[in-house]
Amino acid sequence: MNENLFGGLYKLLAKNQLKELKDELSDMAYPDIADFIMDLDDDKLAVKIFRILSKDISADVFAYLEPDRQSVIVQSITDSEIGRLMDDLFLDDAVDFLEEVPANIVRRVLANTDKETRDLINRFLKYPENSAGSVMTIEMVELHDRLTVAEAIKSIRRTGVDKETIYTCYVIDDKRHLVGTLPLRRLLLNEEDTRITDIMTDDEQLVFVKTMDDQEEVAALAKKYDLLSVPVVDTEDRLVGIITIDDIVDIIEEEATEDFEKMASLLPSEDGYLKTSVFSHAKNRIGWLLILLITSTFTGQIIEGFEMQLATIAGLTACIPMLMGTGGNSGNQASTLIIRGLALGEIKMKDFFKVLWKELRVSLIVGVILGIANYLRMLGVRLLTGDNVTDSVILVVSLSVVAVVIVSKTIGCTLPILAKALKLDPALMAGPVITTLVDAISLLVYFGFANLLISM
Amino acid sequence: MNENLFGGLYKLLAKNQLKELKDELSDMAYPDIADFIMDLDDDKLAVKIFRILSKDISADVFAYLEPDRQSVIVQSITDSEIGRLMDDLFLDDAVDFLEEVPANIVRRVLANTDKETRDLINRFLKYPENSAGSVMTIEMVELHDRLTVAEAIKSIRRTGVDKETIYTCYVIDDKRHLVGTLPLRRLLLNEEDTRITDIMTDDEQLVFVKTMDDQEEVAALAKKYDLLSVPVVDTEDRLVGIITIDDIVDIIEEEATEDFEKMASLLPSEDGYLKTSVFSHAKNRIGWLLILLITSTFTGQIIEGFEMQLATIAGLTACIPMLMGTGGNSGNQASTLIIRGLALGEIKMKDFFKVLWKELRVSLIVGVILGIANYLRMLGVRLLTGDNVTDSVILVVSLSVVAVVIVSKTIGCTLPILAKALKLDPALMAGPVITTLVDAISLLVYFGFANLLISM
Numbered sequence: 001m002n003e004n005l006f007g008g009l010y011k012l013l014a015k016n017q018l019k020e021l022k023d024e025l026s027d028m029a030y031p032d033i034a035d036f037i038m039d040l041d042d043d044k045l046a047v048k049i050f051r052i053l054s055k056d057i058s059a060d061v062f063a064y065l066e067p068d069r070q071s072v073i074v075q076s077i078t079d080s081e082i083g084r085l086m087d088d089l090f091l092d093d094a095v096d097f098l099e100e101v102p103a104n105i106v107r108r109v110l111a112n113t114d115k116e117t118r119d120l121i122n123r124f125l126k127y128p129e130n131s132a133g134s135v136m137t138i139e140m141v142e143l144h145d146r147l148t149v150a151e152a153i154k155s156i157r158r159t160g161v162d163k164e165t166i167y168t169c170y171v172i173d174d175k176r177h178l179v180g181t182l183p184l185r186r187l188l189l190n191e192e193d194t195r196i197t198d199i200m201t202d203d204e205q206l207v208f209v210k211t212m213d214d215q216e217e218v219a220a221l222a223k224k225y226d227l228l229s230v231p232v233v234d235t236e237d238r239l240v241g242i243i244t245i246d247d248i249v250d251i252i253e254e255e256a257t258e259d260f261e262k263m264a265s266l267l268p269s270e271d272g273y274l275k276t277s278v279f280s281h282a283k284n285r286i287g288w289l290l291i292l293l294i295t296s297t298f299t300g301q302i303i304e305g306f307e308m309q310l311a312t313i314a315g316l317t318a319c320i321p322m323l324m325g326t327g328g329n330s331g332n333q334a335s336t337l338i339i340r341g342l343a344l345g346e347i348k349m350k351d352f353f354k355v356l357w358k359e360l361r362v363s364l365i366v367g368v369i370l371g372i373a374n375y376l377r378m379l380g381v382r383l384l385t386g387d388n389v390t391d392s393v394i395l396v397v398s399l400s401v402v403a404v405v406i407v408s409k410t411i412g413c414t415l416p417i418l419a420k421a422l423k424l425d426p427a428l429m430a431g432p433v434i435t436t437l438v439d440a441i442s443l444l445v446y447f448g449f450a451n452l453l454i455s456m
Numbered sequence: 457m458n459e460n461l462f463g464g465l466y467k468l469l470a471k472n473q474l475k476e477l478k479d480e481l482s483d484m485a486y487p488d489i490a491d492f493i494m495d496l497d498d499d500k501l502a503v504k505i506f507r508i509l510s511k512d513i514s515a516d517v518f519a520y521l522e523p524d525r526q527s528v529i530v531q532s533i534t535d536s537e538i539g540r541l542m543d544d545l546f547l548d549d550a551v552d553f554l555e556e557v558p559a560n561i562v563r564r565v566l567a568n569t570d571k572e573t574r575d576l577i578n579r580f581l582k583y584p585e586n587s588a589g590s591v592m593t594i595e596m597v598e599l600h601d602r603l604t605v606a607e608a609i610k611s612i613r614r615t616g617v618d619k620e621t622i623y624t625c626y627v628i629d630d631k632r633h634l635v636g637t638l639p640l641r642r643l644l645l646n647e648e649d650t651r652i653t654d655i656m657t658d659d660e661q662l663v664f665v666k667t668m669d670d671q672e673e674v675a676a677l678a679k680k681y682d683l684l685s686v687p688v689v690d691t692e693d694r695l696v697g698i699i700t701i702d703d704i705v706d707i708i709e710e711e712a713t714e715d716f717e718k719m720a721s722l723l724p725s726e727d728g729y730l731k732t733s734v735f736s737h738a739k740n741r742i743g744w745l746l747i748l749l750i751t752s753t754f755t756g757q758i759i760e761g762f763e764m765q766l767a768t769i770a771g772l773t774a775c776i777p778m779l780m781g782t783g784g785n786s787g788n789q790a791s792t793l794i795i796r797g798l799a800l801g802e803i804k805m806k807d808f809f810k811v812l813w814k815e816l817r818v819s820l821i822v823g824v825i826l827g828i829a830n831y832l833r834m835l836g837v838r839l840l841t842g843d844n845v846t847d848s849v850i851l852v853v854s855l856s857v858v859a860v861v862i863v864s865k866t867i868g869c870t871l872p873i874l875a876k877a878l879k880l881d882p883a884l885m886a887g888p889v890i891t892t893l894v895d896a897i898s899l900l901v902y903f904g905f906a907n908l909l910i911s912m
Contacts, residue, residue, distance in 0.1 A: 029661040031680050157644060166641050167623050167684075184640065185622050188613060205485040223709075224487050226702040228623075228684065245701050246682040249708065253679075256712040257796055263716075264792035265785055273797040274807060278814055282821040285789050289822065290829055292785055293857075296778035297837060303774040304843065311767035318759040321895055322752035324777055328784070329721055329748055329888050333741050336720035337729050340713055346728040358734055365738040366745065373746055381753060387760065401749075432785050439777055 009036055013045075022052045030057065034064030043069075047076040059088030066275070067100035074105055082112040090164050091117075092137035092247065095124045132218050133211035135251065136232045136241030139164040143171050143196060145179055150192035156184070165244050168229050171200050178208060178231055178239040208233050211240060215251045220345060222248045259343060263336065263430035265292070288432060295436050302443045309447070313454060315378075315389030319397045320443070326370065326401055327408040327442040328435040334359055334412030335434050339426045342416060352417050359413040360406070367405035371398045392454045399453075400446045407445065408438040465492055469501070478508045486513065490520030499525075503532040515544030522731070523556035530561055538568040546620050547573075548593035548703065551580045588674050589667035591707065592688045592697030595620040599627050599652060601635055606648035612640070621700050624685050627656050632694040634664060634687055664689050667696060671707045676801060678704045715799060719792065719886035721745070744888060751892050758899045765903070769910060771834075771845030775853045776899070782826065782857055783864040783898040784891040790815055790868030791890050795882045798872060808873050815869040816862070823861035827854045848910050855909075856902045863901065864894040 012021040025033050033053070040046045050073050053061055062070065062085060074082060086094055086109060098106050098121060110118050120138065127133030141163050143152050152169065160166045169187070171180040180200030190199055207221050208231045218230050222245065230248070232241040258268045265288035269276050276284075303310070303320075310317045338355065341347035347355065375398040382389055412434050416426035468477040481489050489509070496502045506529050509517055518526065518541060530538060542550055542565060554562050554577065566574050576594065583589030597619050599608050608625065616622040625643070627636040636656030646655055663677050664687045674686050678701065686704070688697040714724045721744035725732050732740075759766070759776075766773045794811065797803035803811065831854040838845055868890050872882035 027660050029657075029663070029681060031682075032660075153644075160641065160645055166644070185616065188609075188622070189616055201485075204483050204488075207485070223705055225485055226487075228701070245684070245705075246679075249679055249701075249705065252705065252708055253712075253800065256709075257800070260716070260719075260792055260796050264788045272800070272802040273793050274803060274810065274814075278817045278821070281814065281818040282825075285786070285818070286822050286825055289782060289785055289789075289826055289861075292781055293778060293826055293829060294833060296781055297833065299777040300774040300837070301841075303777070304771075304841075307770070307773060310773055314763070315760075317763060317766055317773055318756040320776060321755040321759070321780060321899075322749060324780065325748055325752055325888075325891065325895065326745060328891070329745055330741070332720045332888075333745075336716055340716050341729040344709065344713070344728070347730060351730060354730065358730075358737065361734045362737045362741065365734070366742050369738075369742055370745055370749055373749055377750060377753060381756070385757075385760075405745075432781075432788075435781065435784070439781065443777075 006036055006039060013049075018052055021049075022054070025049075025052075026054055026057065030060045031064050033057075033061045037061070038066055038069060043072045044076075047073055051077070055084070059085055063089060063093040063097075067097065068275070070097050071101045071105055074101070074109060079108075079112045082109055083114075086113045086117060090137055090139055091120060091124065092135065092164075095121060095134075098125065127211060130215045131211065132209045132213045132215060132230075132232050132243060133241070135215055135218070135247055136211075136243050137164050137247075138241045140229070140231070140239075140242040141166050141169040142239065143169050143182065145171050145173050145197050147196050148192065149187055149190050149194045149196060149199075152182075152187055152196050153192075156187075165229055165242070168227070168242075170231055170239055170242070171196060171202075172239050176238040178206070178233050178237060180206065181231065207231075209243075210235065215243075216255055218243050219248050219251045219255065223252075255343070259339065259427040262425065262427035263339065265289070265430075265432040292432055292436055296439075299436075299439050299443055302440060302447070306443075306447045306450075309450060309454075313390075313393060313450070315387065315393045315397075316450060320446075322374075323397070323400055323404055323442050323446055324435075324439050327404040327438040330363070330366070330405045331408035331412035331434040331438045332430070334363075334409045335416055335430050338413050338416045339430060342420055342426045347417075349417060349420060355413050355417065356410070359409045363406040363409035366409075367402040370405060371402040374398045374401045390454075393450075396446070396449045396453050400442070400449050403445045403449070404438070404442045407441050408434070411437055411441070462492055462495060469505075474508055477505075478510070481505075481508075482510055482513065486516045487520050489513075489517045493517070494522055494525060499528045500532075503529055507533070511540070515541055519545060519549035519553075523553065524731075526553050527557045527561055530557070530565060535564075535568045538565055539570075542569045542573060546593055546595055547576060547580065548591065548620075551577060551590075554581065583667060586671045587667065588665045588669045588671060588686075588688050588699060589697070591671055591674070591703055592667075592699045593620050593703075594697050596685070596687070596695075596698040597622050597625040598695065599625050599638065601627050601629050601653050603652050604648065605643055605646050605650045605652060605655075608638070608643055608652050609648075612643075621685055621698070624683070624698075626687055626695055626698070627652060627658075628695050634662070634689050634693060634695040636662065637687065663687075665699075666691065671699075672711055674699050675704050675707045675711065679708075711799070715795065715883040718881065718883035719795065721748070721886075721888040748888055748892055752895075755892075755895050755899055758896060758903070762899075762903045762906075765906060765910075769846075769849060769906070771843065771849045771853075772906060776902075778830075779853070779856055779860055779898050779902055780891075780895050783860040783894040786819070786822065786861045787864035787868035787890040787894045788886070790819075790865040791872055791886050794869050794872045795886060798876055798882045803873075805873065805876060808870075811869050811873065812866070815865045819862040819865035822865075823858040826861060827858040830854045830857045846910075849906075852902070852905045852909050856898070856905050859901045859905070860894070860898045863897050864890070867893055867897070 009021060009024060037046050037049055046069055139162060141156055143155060156166055167184045169182045169184060170178060171182055173179050180202040182196055182200040186199055207225050209218050211232055211234055222230050229242045229244045231239055234240050261268045267284040267287060269284055338347060375394060378394045415429035415434060419426045419429045465477060465480060493502050493505055502525055595618060597612055599611060612622055623640045625638045625640060626634060627638055629635050636658040638652055638656040642655055663681050665674050667688055667690055678686050685698045685700045687695055688699060690696050717724045723740040723743060725740055794803060831850060834850045871885035871890060875882045875885045
């Protein structure tokens with residue numbers, strides 16, 4: 001969908017040729033129609049366009065709209081229109097929408113849905129955030145374990161229209177226990193009189209989650225087993241829903257975004273950057289900054305204890321930012337690799353000593369190269385500026401660089417794994433936390449070397 | 457798959473009960489069998505287990521193995537076994553494998569495949585890394601535009617077994633031009649004599665990529681349109697392959713990992729953390745650390761120019777780490793949000809002024825709160841430690857905190873968008889680059905306030 005086509009739509013809108021506009025829109029993909037409705041500056045216009053959409057696609061388009069526009073639309077349509085909209089929406093989309101809009105809209109919407117849907121929605125709204133239950137949908141294909149291939153295909157043809165996916169079918173027994181899964185592909189490529197229990201995936205190969213499992217677990221299983229949907233069972237192993245791959249892709253993006261945010265000392269935000277208010281942005285950022293400001297008192301105290309030497313030995317103070325920067329960046333490199341490795345399941349707790357041994361060797365190589373580079377740099381600066389930095393100061397700073405790299409990489413790889421061991425989120429042990437710790441240790445190392453090597 | 461089950465497998469292996477082991481394995485899912493083979497310490501044992509797998513699943517399991525074990529296996533099996541393995545592998549898995557193993561193995565493998573496959577593989581190996589061509593597969597369902605629903609289903613039943621997915625079919629004309637897509641679902645739910653051109657998705661709704669498009673583009677389309685596979689066409693719009701959702705999920709993870717690495721001033725690595733050698737790790741890390749070390753000469757110079765005041769006014773030096781830390785963290789928060797927003801397509805270039813205006817307001821709130829907190833903190837420290845930091849120094853430091861937060865958030869939101877405008881990767885403008893810039897500016901601001909407000 002290119003911008004030019006939106007141009008054409010705007011033209012029709014300007015001329016008020018609604019009939020032609022409706023025709024144009026009905027040829028477009030749902031996400032593109034939603035993009036156009038989101039692109040409109042005026043809420044009233046957005047409602048007007050939404051209402052000219054033909055009835056059979058309006059719910060599909062609605063599911064792709066942002067919550068603010070969804071609210072506006074629901075506030076502007078009639079009760080019976082709301083009823084039909086809620087009927088046509090997949091349950092997971094309806095729940096997504098109701099989770100985001102104000103309470104008065106939720107009340108009005110629920111008042112206009114039939115009792116069955118209302119009860120379902122209420123149950124879904126009660127699942128904890130980020131649980132499998134909160135993201136699942138109930139529109140799956142269930143097949144009874146008595147059926148043959150031909151009967152199963154007939155049943156799918158009859159009921160499939162309203163299902164979110166028909167590509168993986170779920171086989172249940174009389175008590176609704178999940179007993180197997182059956183890809184539509186396998187149904188189609190088998191003989192008509194084959195019993196589905198003979199070709200379904202069962203036992204050890206059966207992959208599922210419980211309603212209260214974390215959505216991260218769902219994403220991990222779908223990735224590992226290349227699934228198009230993951231079944232969800234209740235505490236008694238009865239099938240209650242499925243999570244489809246399009247929602248799993250969203251979960252993967254969401255979890256990565258959360259890690260990015262945590263690693264930059266931000267509280268995770270519910271909405272995207274532009275949708276989040278200035279006040280929420282400030283709230284998400286202030287916490288960690290305050291903590292880091294207060295803990296910086298320690299580095300301040302370390303420097304104050306060394307203030308006399310800093311004041312009398314030329315060049316010592318000037319190198320503090322470089323040392324702290326090198327330490328922070330080195331530690332951050334290590335922690336980022338470990339946090340990501342843990343998140344992707346590539347690094348396990350039992351690999352700790354392997355990781356530590358690797359980091360020690362890497363930091364030795366990197367530290368020595370940086371130390372030599374720093375030695376040459378400071379010699380160069382002295383040559384160019386004629387400052388009175390002594391050879392011993394240059395030596396102290398360069399040795400400190402080596403030590404700081406080693407220390408910071410060790411801390412950087414240890415903290416995330418330690419956090420995981422303590423059932424904390426490894427992503428919280430990223431940049432800022434490590435930097436603060438590394439800052440203090442770097443200064444102690446630096447001043448230690450200075451005391452040892454420079455005759456006072 | 458739990459660890460206990462592996463325990464059972466190891467037991468059978470120890471007793472050399474290969475028949476029972478084979479039966480156990482054949483009940484397991486391919487990724488789990490691959491996990492078990494990867495879990496074995498000994499290469500010879502791994503080959504032995506791989507060879508007892510029944511012929512119809514060995515290629516499926518092979519595709520889930522890591523490259524190092526794949527190499528070992530290929531080196532240990534006969535030429536005819538290699539030939540069959542390559543025949544059974546999906547083309548994209550075969551190419552993935554050949555991209556990772558040493559050249560001598562590639563030669564031996566290609567020598568044992570038929571000419572047609574060899575030519576195909578050679579063509580695939582030539583696509584640039586991360587292009588759509590390099591990740592696509594050719595095992596898709598193509599339907600001629602003359603077919604009816606019944607004929608199409610028959611054709612799928614006949615040819616579907618070897619296709620990577622049959623859930624989205626691609627409609628082509630006589631010249632192999634892609635003219636439409638058709639979900640299997642729509643085929644099944646329509647009347648048998650319907651012409652497929654009447655129910656396929658075409659024209660404006662047709663979503664596809666070109667072979668040379670970046671894989672990021674593929675992921676973005678799949679996410680936006682909730683696709684199970686994305687078709688790939690050549691420069692003349694002829695269908696040449698598809699990219700399936702399981703590979704798209706991998707692309708999404710890969711791109712996120714790359715951004716994490718770039719934002720932590722690392723060169724992106726090919727393999728996971730544990731697979732990467734110490735030397736490669738060092739090489740990926742040293743570049744940015746060297747650059748940042750050298751640019752820190754500027755902050756050093758700024759401090760040297762102010763060395764006299766720092767030596768005589770108590771408390772000024774001690775606050776340098778806190779100020780630089782606050783600046784770095786504030787800038788990092790802003791840049792992370794913007795980089796992620798750009799990556800997810802939520803923030804566009806045209807939003808720059810909206811973003812800037814938001815960051816200015818956020819940084820004012822955050823800056824003022826932090827400034828006040830710092831004022832109280834320094835008063836508290838003076839009370840507790842009895843240091844001789846004057847009121848004017850406390851005022852200078854607190855005002856600097858406010859200014860540094862505002863400056864660093866402005867830089868943090870501007871640089872990634874600027875990078876995007878210059879067609880550079882926004883993720884390169886993260887933490888370390890911003891910290892270095894912010895460090896220098898923070899010091900200038902700090903010393904500026906100090907000169908203004910403290911009577912020398």
